[in-house]
Amino acid sequence: MFVKKVDVTTHHHDELLDITHLVQIAVAESGITSGRVQLFVPHTTAAVTINENADPDVPRDILLGLQHISPVLSQYRHGEGNSHAHIKSSLIGCSEEVLVQDGALLLGTWQGIWFCEFDGPRSRRLIISVMQG
């Protein structure tokens, strides 16, 4: 198993960052050409998802939709005021797993991998692990 911890810097409160190339680089560095790569976000107000990375309006609309789905509610008690971001993190999820074949990610034509910031801007981490087999 090859494990790489990558620093990710976000610049907005809510942001979708295309990290597909970071994952491709880690897979190349691992030397593993057949297996799987897991992306893990070790944070509770961030996430990782796979979605279209062609039209920049897609990530923009996803963030807008998530604000509609998980708004700030007056009944929340958590003192940091970011319960809506914790909920987005659990809705989207903190990990993804993609197949590796012939050294390449087995993604669909329109799929890219996105780091999801819901309580930024911040310095974040991403754990990329590549497994043979």
Place this chain on the structure above:
Amino acid sequence: MFVKKVDVTTHHHDELLDITHLVQIAVAESGITSGRVQLFVPHTTAAVTINENADPDVPRDILLGLQHISPVLSQYRHGEGNSHAHIKSSLIGCSEEVLVQDGALLLGTWQGIWFCEFDGPRSRRLIISVMQG
């Protein structure tokens, strides 16, 4: 690792298709009796989930609930008009992983595996990978 790409045809705009048997067939074909099977949807307006496959009203209600959760918003900009479907895809997620023991899927009594179409009808693909160990 055994990898099989399966064609899935959907017939409605929103649809939950029970694909449990397709996964069972692929596991049998793989010859792997102990390990794990991953389901991966290489699309950005579809998904895969595990939920009840006894009462047909459950998938019907899930689709209805998701329309309530991620409706079409007038503020969306993505030109294809399917941003609400992209959001459903990220909420439900494009992969699932199930244990294989003694050649069988280790699912709960009421669990089935569902291909989720959110922007159909279309010809879709499902990638099934079975890993030993």
Place this chain on the structure above:
Amino acid sequence: MFVKKVDVTTHHHDELLDITHLVQIAVAESGITSGRVQLFVPHTTAAVTINENADPDVPRDILLGLQHISPVLSQYRHGEGNSHAHIKSSLIGCSEEVLVQDGALLLGTWQGIWFCEFDGPRSRRLIISVMQG
């Protein structure tokens, strides 16, 4: 592969139960010090998620937010009246996967693993599988 089935008892209709220690115990019992652990919930109105386990208001707010996101809708037809719970199960997801390094879970500082009950109280099961590599 080491597989352990754990009984989980919930005490409320909606509840987030911190199961991080159960996962740590299973990893120790497996004797596997490097690899991955998968948590799988074999139910259709429950789930598993990773989120903050420091402030008890976070799980309380997550449950409140999920009730807002997936309320009981009058249009639901499923006779058991728990379609909103089935939807929460698919939104959060029935599995999580965490890396194991030097015998420890590779979680972030604030991350814990939560069993999510959306239709309790009930006797539930959790399947913990640990894989080397």
